[in-house]
Amino acid sequence: MFLKRRTRQKNGERYEYWELVRTVRTASGPRHETVAYLGKLEEGEARRRYGGSDIDALLEGREPAVQLRLDLPGSSPGPEWRRVDVRGRRVERVREFGRVWAALSVWRRLGLHRRRAEEMEGGQEDVGWDLVARILAVGRFCAQASELGVAERWYESTALSDILGVPVDRVNESRLYRGLDPLLGCKDAICRHLQQRWGDWFGTDFDFLLYDVTSTYFEGAAEENPKAARGYSRDNRPDCKQVCIGLVVTREGLPVGYEVFVGNRTDVTTLEEIVMRMEEKYGKAKRVWVTDRGIVSEENLEFLRERGAYYLVGTPKGQLRRHEAELLDGARWQAIREGLEVRLAAAPDGSSERFVLCRSRERAAKERAMLERQIVRLRKALEKIDTGLRKRPSPDAQKVERRIGRWLGRNPAAEHVFQVELAKDADGRACGLHVSERTDRLDWASLAQGAYLLRTHHASEDPSELWTWYIQLTQAESAFRTSKSDLVLRPVFHQKEHRVDAHILVCFLALAIWRTLEQWLASKGLGTCARQFLVEMDKVHSLDVILPTDAGTPIHLRTVSKPEKSLAVLLAHLGLQVPQTPKQLENVVQKT
Numbered sequence: 001m002f003l004k005r006r007t008r009q010k011n012g013e014r015y016e017y018w019e020l021v022r023t024v025r026t027a028s029g030p031r032h033e034t035v036a037y038l039g040k041l042e043e044g045e046a047r048r049r050y051g052g053s054d055i056d057a058l059l060e061g062r063e064p065a066v067q068l069r070l071d072l073p074g075s076s077p078g079p080e081w082r083r084v085d086v087r088g089r090r091v092e093r094v095r096e097f098g099r100v101w102a103a104l105s106v107w108r109r110l111g112l113h114r115r116r117a118e119e120m121e122g123g124q125e126d127v128g129w130d131l132v133a134r135i136l137a138v139g140r141f142c143a144q145a146s147e148l149g150v151a152e153r154w155y156e157s158t159a160l161s162d163i164l165g166v167p168v169d170r171v172n173e174s175r176l177y178r179g180l181d182p183l184l185g186c187k188d189a190i191c192r193h194l195q196q197r198w199g200d201w202f203g204t205d206f207d208f209l210l211y212d213v214t215s216t217y218f219e220g221a222a223e224e225n226p227k228a229a230r231g232y233s234r235d236n237r238p239d240c241k242q243v244c245i246g247l248v249v250t251r252e253g254l255p256v257g258y259e260v261f262v263g264n265r266t267d268v269t270t271l272e273e274i275v276m277r278m279e280e281k282y283g284k285a286k287r288v289w290v291t292d293r294g295i296v297s298e299e300n301l302e303f304l305r306e307r308g309a310y311y312l313v314g315t316p317k318g319q320l321r322r323h324e325a326e327l328l329d330g331a332r333w334q335a336i337r338e339g340l341e342v343r344l345a346a347a348p349d350g351s352s353e354r355f356v357l358c359r360s361r362e363r364a365a366k367e368r369a370m371l372e373r374q375i376v377r378l379r380k381a382l383e384k385i386d387t388g389l390r391k392r393p394s395p396d397a398q399k400v401e402r403r404i405g406r407w408l409g410r411n412p413a414a415e416h417v418f419q420v421e422l423a424k425d426a427d428g429r430a431c432g433l434h435v436s437e438r439t440d441r442l443d444w445a446s447l448a449q450g451a452y453l454l455r456t457h458h459a460s461e462d463p464s465e466l467w468t469w470y471i472q473l474t475q476a477e478s479a480f481r482t483s484k485s486d487l488v489l490r491p492v493f494h495q496k497e498h499r500v501d502a503h504i505l506v507c508f509l510a511l512a513i514w515r516t517l518e519q520w521l522a523s524k525g526l527g528t529c530a531r532q533f534l535v536e537m538d539k540v541h542s543l544d545v546i547l548p549t550d551a552g553t554p555i556h557l558r559t560v561s562k563p564e565k566s567l568a569v570l571l572a573h574l575g576l577q578v579p580q581t582p583k584q585l586e587n588v589v590q591k592t
Contacts, residue, residue: 004032083550090546096142096158097560098540098578102533103141104163105576106513106520107134110197112190127170132179133509134164135171140510145488147176159542162558180502187505191257191281194512198254202519206256208288208469210249211274212476213267213295216490216504217242225497231264235490243492245504246270248278253475254515257281258508260501271300275309286310288458290473296455305457312456312470315355320448322348326357327447334464342463345453356454356463356470364450367413371445374414379435381407382420386433393429397422400430417441483511486531524573536567540578 004019021032107113113134138160139150151173155161161168198204215233217240222228228241235242242263249255257278261270271291278287286308293314304311320327326345333341339361347353385404394400401422408415416438423432454470483489487510494500518528526533540561547555563571563578571577 098537229263
């Protein structure tokens, strides 16, 4: 057997690739039989083909040594032969390929490779800032927590040096840190470009926006960042300084904009700024804003009405009391699905607003179980305090009251059911408790369990449509979960304000790639689970096959492992095909 170079012309393009062939005897004389196609050595469209029943024997070393036919540069027109010892073959430099290639495929499909090259003007740097931006975004997409980790470990463990043409020794933490600065200046241009591309690709409109706020904390004092402050932490890290992030997404979950706020800023004060920023970018229109109840205030709703925008918001649980009659009325409820009903309710003050009453059987069962557990726990705690005081009165009544208050605070669902009075003896010592349970509040709690209220001034008369709009707010919550768990938004290691803003922009870009991949899968009828797709892509690696020759100079073949059948089917539906060599990425992705 020997290696043979083949040339093929197709659609006006010339392709060269290697074949592993052997000589066989036939009735018509000796003929060459192809055992396996080993891949192309130059850029071109990647089509991987395997053949020959003896390929396993060859790779396992059961076949004898083979001859290699090479046309070396500068050699005579005739072939030059080399013998290859297949028993000495080995594999080197196994590197991550699948996930980074998937990220760059989406990056190119979005056209970000052209936009960043146009906007991030270069100077005398060895590596263009657009390439640095690509490395940063792909690194964050692959859950790299810091630029230092990318430079010291991760970059050389991937095939990015072959794909992007940036050698490993050119990627260091200093270059990546400095690359954040020109990228931050492109924030608004990136958002505008993504809006246009999503509209062209998926037909996404921006007249329906979901808004929510989260936070991310710092490692370190962050003394040089005026936005770093301690506030309400969604990450359960009140000991760390943080910044707040307001994120706007479409109904499909595609991120269209964000702002970074001071870490101790309350959610309700951020809405006006976000609305004005979105109107600057996308124009002033009768846009529907959907937010959670934590961002709602009467001032915010009046602000939206004055600007001609619509709102659909959640309301505090206490406002359900105003609609007790509708909850008791069994008519006019519309079933969305089994166990979930909605109905319209008029505004109690007679205004043009409308309310949507919703009640869920599953949510009611959950709230009922929580209330029962808290009642039992609080009852036992109060009985224990009462028994202790009767045996040994306490001269510090305030200390006992604080103890009771802590138990009430730990059981907020049951807090209003119990009425607790502290009994005192003639010396003013706390000697017991008078505890009563209010059945009227238990009756209301039973009626309100599983119920919640939405508020809007949209003209829609269909409560199921309004409920569907509101429930899409979970897309914003899902975006936060993806950013924090899959894309490692937290913690932030940067200390300066502009570097923190750039770090969040890189996370925003990685989230845009992630969500675009989900929409791409959905558009092809492949579901929306990007996470599982990437798990399959992680099985694809770049590797070097080393074949020793009798001349002492080994043959190096850099190739990409063949995807499993199930993954190959997914890629075919997406119009993607894993190249044989990393250098073929540019040609392959340009045609998608």
